[in-house]
Amino acid sequence: MMSRDNFILEAEGIYKSYRMGTAEVRVLKGVDLAVREGEFVAIVGASGSGKSTLLHILGALDKPDKGVVKFDGRDLNRLSSSELNRFRNKKVGFVFQFYHLLDELNVLENICLPVMAGKSVVGWLGARKWAKKRARELLSQLGLEQRAGHKPYQLSGGERQRVAINRALMNEPELLLADEPTGNLDSATGNGILEVFEKLNRAGQTIVMVTHDERIAHRARRIVTLTDGKITG
Amino acid sequence: MYKVILAIRYLLKRKISYFSVAATALCVFVVLVVITVLSGLTSQFKDKTHLSSGDCIVSSRSLVGFPYYDEFIDILKKEQIVAAASPVIKSYAIVHGITESGLRRVFQNDYPKEIMGIEPAAHSQVTEFGRWLCYNKANAQNVFKQSPDSLDPNLAGCVSGIGLIFERDSQGNYEIAPELPRLKVEVSSFALTAKGALARAGAGEVNTKTFYLSDTAQSGVSGDWSRFYLPFDQAQMLCGMATGPKRINAIFVKFRPGIRLEAGCEKVKLLWERFVKSKSGASQAELLENVRVQSWKIYNRSVVAVAETQQALMIIVFGMIGIITVFVVFVVFYMIVGHKTKDIGVLKSVGVSNGGVLMLFLGFGFLVGVLGSGAGAIAGWQFLVHINRIEDWLFVRFGFQLWDRTIYAIGDIPNAIDLKVLAGIILSAIAACLAGVWIPSRQAARLRPVETLQVSQL
Numbered sequence: 001m002m003s004r005d006n007f008i009l010e011a012e013g014i015y016k017s018y019r020m021g022t023a024e025v026r027v028l029k030g031v032d033l034a035v036r037e038g039e040f041v042a043i044v045g046a047s048g049s050g051k052s053t054l055l056h057i058l059g060a061l062d063k064p065d066k067g068v069v070k071f072d073g074r075d076l077n078r079l080s081s082s083e084l085n086r087f088r089n090k091k092v093g094f095v096f097q098f099y100h101l102l103d104e105l106n107v108l109e110n111i112c113l114p115v116m117a118g119k120s121v122v123g124w125l126g127a128r129k130w131a132k133k134r135a136r137e138l139l140s141q142l143g144l145e146q147r148a149g150h151k152p153y154q155l156s157g158g159e160r161q162r163v164a165i166n167r168a169l170m171n172e173p174e175l176l177l178a179d180e181p182t183g184n185l186d187s188a189t190g191n192g193i194l195e196v197f198e199k200l201n202r203a204g205q206t207i208v209m210v211t212h213d214e215r216i217a218h219r220a221r222r223i224v225t226l227t228d229g230k231i232t233g
Numbered sequence: 234m235y236k237v238i239l240a241i242r243y244l245l246k247r248k249i250s251y252f253s254v255a256a257t258a259l260c261v262f263v264v265l266v267v268i269t270v271l272s273g274l275t276s277q278f279k280d281k282t283h284l285s286s287g288d289c290i291v292s293s294r295s296l297v298g299f300p301y302y303d304e305f306i307d308i309l310k311k312e313q314i315v316a317a318a319s320p321v322i323k324s325y326a327i328v329h330g331i332t333e334s335g336l337r338r339v340f341q342n343d344y345p346k347e348i349m350g351i352e353p354a355a356h357s358q359v360t361e362f363g364r365w366l367c368y369n370k371a372n373a374q375n376v377f378k379q380s381p382d383s384l385d386p387n388l389a390g391c392v393s394g395i396g397l398i399f400e401r402d403s404q405g406n407y408e409i410a411p412e413l414p415r416l417k418v419e420v421s422s423f424a425l426t427a428k429g430a431l432a433r434a435g436a437g438e439v440n441t442k443t444f445y446l447s448d449t450a451q452s453g454v455s456g457d458w459s460r461f462y463l464p465f466d467q468a469q470m471l472c473g474m475a476t477g478p479k480r481i482n483a484i485f486v487k488f489r490p491g492i493r494l495e496a497g498c499e500k501v502k503l504l505w506e507r508f509v510k511s512k513s514g515a516s517q518a519e520l521l522e523n524v525r526v527q528s529w530k531i532y533n534r535s536v537v538a539v540a541e542t543q544q545a546l547m548i549i550v551f552g553m554i555g556i557i558t559v560f561v562v563f564v565v566f567y568m569i570v571g572h573k574t575k576d577i578g579v580l581k582s583v584g585v586s587n588g589g590v591l592m593l594f595l596g597f598g599f600l601v602g603v604l605g606s607g608a609g610a611i612a613g614w615q616f617l618v619h620i621n622r623i624e625d626w627l628f629v630r631f632g633f634q635l636w637d638r639t640i641y642a643i644g645d646i647p648n649a650i651d652l653k654v655l656a657g658i659i660l661s662a663i664a665a666c667l668a669g670v671w672i673p674s675r676q677a678a679r680l681r682p683v684e685t686l687q688v689s690q691l
Contacts (some may be wrong), residue, residue, distance in 0.1 A: 053683075061582060062683040082586065089584025096686060102580045104242035114583040116235040124234035167583070 008174060008206055009035040009058060014067035015051055019091025024143075027053045027216040028064070029229035035208055037174070040201040041218030043210045049226045051210040052179050058208060059092045059177045060084050071175070089118040097180035099160040101152040103166075108148040111135040111166045118171065131170075142196060158163035165196060169205075176200065178209040182216055194219045235580070236589065240596040245575070249565055250601060257605025258612065260554045261662045265613035267551045268654055270620070273647020275544045281453040282533045287319070287359040290532040291505060292483035292525060296324055297429050299520045300478035305508050309486060312504070314497050316489045317358035322350030322468040323482040326422035328461055330446070333384060333415050335639045340397040347460045348420060350468020350481075359487040362462070365450035367395065367409055376448050378462040383445035384417050389464050390447025391418050396458035398449050403628065405638030407451065416446040420461065424473025427480065427517050432473035438472050455536070478517050480584060494528050502526040555665045562601060562669025570594065570673040577677050578685030591678035598670030602663030610659055612657040617648040625667070 014031040017024050027050040033184040035041050042096060045051045055067060060076050069076045071091060093114075101110045116124050116129040123223060124131075139145045142162040152160055161181060168176055178197065182190030203208050209220060217223045225233040244250050293299045302320050309318045325345040330338040340346065354374035357363035363373030377390040398414065399407045420443040424432035432440075444463065451457060463471070474480035488497040509521045530537055572579075577590055585593075616623070624646060627633040636643050 056683045056686075059582075061686070062681070085584045085586045088582060089586075092584045100575060100582075100686065102239070102576050102579060104246050109238065113235060113580075115582065116238070117583045117585045117589070119234070121234050121237065185256060 006176060007034045008037040009208070010068075010070040011054075011058060012068045012070075014054065014057060014064045014069065016050070016062070016064050027229055028057075031067070031226070031229070031231055032137070033058075033224060033231060035175075035206060037206055038201070038204050039222060040197065040207045040220045041195075041209070041222045041224060042217035043208065043226055044211065044214060044217040045226035047212055050089075050229045051212070051226055054226065055177050055179050055208065055210045058173075060087055061094075064163050070209050071082045086118075089114055089232050090171050091173055092175045092177055093171070093173040095161070095168050095176065095178040095181045097183040099152070099157075099164040099184075101160055101163060102103065103152055106148070107139070107144065107150050107155070107163050108135050109134065110152065110163055111138060111170055113167060114170045126218060135166065135170065138169060139163075142166060156189070158192055161185060161189075161193050162196065165193070169200070174206060175205045176205055178207065180211055181209065183211070184215075190216070235585070236593040236596050239540065239576075239593055240600055243544045243569065243597050244600050244604070247569055247572075249568060250597075251383060253562045253565040253601045253669075254588060254605040254608065255664055256558050257602060257662050258609035260558040260665075261606045261609025261658055262613040262616070264551050264658050265610060265650070266616055266620075268548055268658070269497070269613075269617055269650055270646055271544045272525055272549050272651065272654070273627065273649060274643065277453070277647060278540050279530075279537055282537060283529050284361040285452050285454055285456065286532060287317075287487045288492075288529055288581070289483035289486040289488065289501050290483055290527050290529065291486065291501065291526070292532065293520065294523045294525065295520070296472075296482070296525075297427060297520060298322070298423050298472075298474055298480035298482045299337045299524050300427075300480050300517045301508075301512055301515070302479075302484055305505070306484060308504055308508060309501070311485070314488050314492045314500055315486060317355065317487045319355040319359040319485045320465065321356070321483040321485055322348070322463075322472055322474060324348055324422055324462070324468075324472045326420045328421075329419045331417040331419060331443075332383075336415075340393065341458065344392060345368070346397075347456065348422065348463055348468060348471070349456075349460055350463045350472070352465045353382060353462075359485045361452070362450065365452045366392065366415055366448045367451060370450045380445065380447065383447070384415055385443075385445060388443055388445045389467055390452050391420070391444035391464070392448045392462040393446060394457040394460045395449040395451040397461075398446070401638055403634070403638055404625075405644045405661065409449075412568065413448065418444045418461065419448050419461065420444065422471045424471065426473060427477060427520065432476075440473070440487045442467055442471050457626060472667045478515075480517075482519070496532075498528045499525060504535070518678040543554045555661060557668040559665045562598065562666050563672065566598065566670045567596065567676075569597075570677045573677070574680060574685040577680050579680040581680075581682040582686065587678040590680075591674050594670055594674035594677050595667060598666045598674070599663060601670075602666030605666065606659040606662035609662070610655060611622065614650060617650060620648050621645045623690065634654075 011031060011033040014028050016028040017026040031054055033209055043051050043054060057064050072141065110137050112131045115127060119127055122185065135146060136148060144159060144162055147155060147159060162191055182193050185193065197209065211217050224231055306318045306320060309315045320329055326348045328346045330340060332338060353362065353376050358374045365372060368377060369376045369665055376392060379386055379389060395407050402408055404530055420442060424440045426432050467477060469475040471663060486501060505526050512518045512521055580590060624635055636645065
């Protein structure tokens with residue numbers, strides 16, 4: 001069920017702290033954020049402001065100490081671990097700064113990973129044909145069709161990130177979460193990645209992107225500034 | 234499916250995992266070879282011991298022996314479970330050989346030898362006596378008969394243990410001459426009365442009888458170096474057991490095929506107890522009280538138990554190698570998991586559960602176990618197939634022998650693999666790998682994705 005304001009994602013009063021030695025570091029201090037379906041939101045902030053932590057909490061990779069995260073109106077805190085696994089598999093796709101492709105798998109296998117993760121061996125055998133076809137379509141859309149059989153180490157940084165985007169999109173998630181997706185790329189390559197995001201967003205993909213770079217953030221339709229663990233703008 | 238693909242790829246791409254495969258293979262190889270050889274040796278030894286004494290032995294604790302044995306043998310022969318029974322005289326004697334030229338010779342040494350009085354036909358039915366003979370295999374029942382070709386045609390024959398006549402070569406085979414040496418055999422023993430006193434103590438003489446050497450017997454047990462087989466009646470006279478109610482030292486009993494050893498022995502024991510009761514008050518009946526009914530294993534426990542204990546100890550010692558395998562696999566997987574935390578984070582970010590990660594690494598460990606034990610089993614099998622050839626080569630090239638065949642009664646090194654043992658070793662190796670991988674796998678499964686993904690982003 002979609003909420004009244006058509007928010008796909010809502011975070012209310014998110015608190016998160018870490019223990020570093022004997023000291024407690026308070027990273028998020030009551031963050032409120034709502035994202036509408038089809039939005040492209042950039043969360044911008046200085047290093048250590050809590051952007052990545054917030055993104056992980058929004059994608060259910062981490063749990064807040066306090067506060068509620070709702071996806072399609074469902075409180076993520078109330079989901080069982082198997083429901084959370086299904087949520088991460090079907091509803092969200094992650095793009096990381098360092099791509100995080102699995103070195104042992106080739107490009108096609110990396111892209112198919114979310115389908116493999118969501119199915120049993122028998123299920124995968126049934127879906128394999130479809131999955132490979134979709135993975136090739138995605139590769140084709142990002143100009144990587146010739147790279148399907150390559151290993152990650154044989155690709156450039158930009159190509160790796162595009163493969164990572166394809167992996168994130170494989171299960172057609174409602175929400176794409178990107179953590180400094182251009183942070184490890186040169187400006188021209190980074191620009192290409194942002195163009196991909198813009199294109200996806202124009203096609204209706206909801207995207208939340210974290211960046212410390214104001215110029216990159218401006219490629220999004222809405223910018224949220226995180227300062228010292230709080231939304232300030 | 235990712236579990237299968239990643240487990241295989243981790244195995245192939247992570248060279249360190251080859252160490253755990255190699256450790257597992259080495260462990261399986263060593264344990265398989267050691268268990269096969271030791272079990273083979275022990276089985277051979279037990280089989281030979283079994284074949285030299287039948288299934289069940291009714292024996293006296295005393296050299297004096299016990300009477301009425303023929304009546305009890307008749308009772309035994311009427312029983313369905315009994316295939317054959319053989320009366321046996323067992324004692325000790327000083328034995329000398331006398332050559333054609335009249336020279337006296339000792340057999341290995343002049344220590345007392347064991348003498349065993351037997352009826353060759355009956356004894357061949359209970360034991361493998363007939364097959365042990367080197368020259369009269371087809372004519373075992375006549376092995377003690379007088380021979381016109383012997384040094385004295387009036388003498389009865391006797392059979393010596395083969396090691397008392399012939400030497401072993403470096404391969405462990407006896408160098409059996411085409412013809413048996415022409416020898417008289419002088420056997421001197423102390424005859425005992427039913428009371429246990431020396432029968433001829435007053436005369437100050439021992440009982441001496443002379444035989445001709447009619448054959449040698451190769452049983453593969455200690456008797457080959459210390460025993461002479463004599464005609465039953467002659468041995469009985471020699472030991473002073475032929476007077477009054479005739480006595481013997483033991484009855485060797487063989488059960489029919491399919492009779493369980495314990496059940497058969499229990500039945501014979503019951504029959505013996507009834508027999509003893511029926512003889513109550515008879516002359517020398519008190520000697521029957523000294524008689525035990527035992528299975529061949531108990532009867533020979535002094536030698537069988539030692540072999541079994543040694544085998545068990547060796548298996549325990551080499552089984553400990555399995556613990557080393559667990560440790561090696563644990564260390565290797567601990568390192569692999571340490572290097573794969575990023576992958577674990579990525580997998581969890583695409584919805585893989587803790588159980589999925591656990592199964593992935595357990596599958597990896599299972600693969601290591603299957604490949605390692607498979608390689609070890611194949612290597613062990615090939616080594617065992619060629620073990621005797623390898624030993625021969627080592628002996629020819631370097632003079633090395635695992636067991637000095639001139640000393641030990643071992644022919645070929647046993648190399649028949651017991652498939653049940655092989656399956657047990659392989660399953661244990663896989664279980665050891667799973668045990669080694671269990672802790673690192675649990676650790677991997679419990680990793681929170683942010684712990685692995687965030688580190689690189691700080």
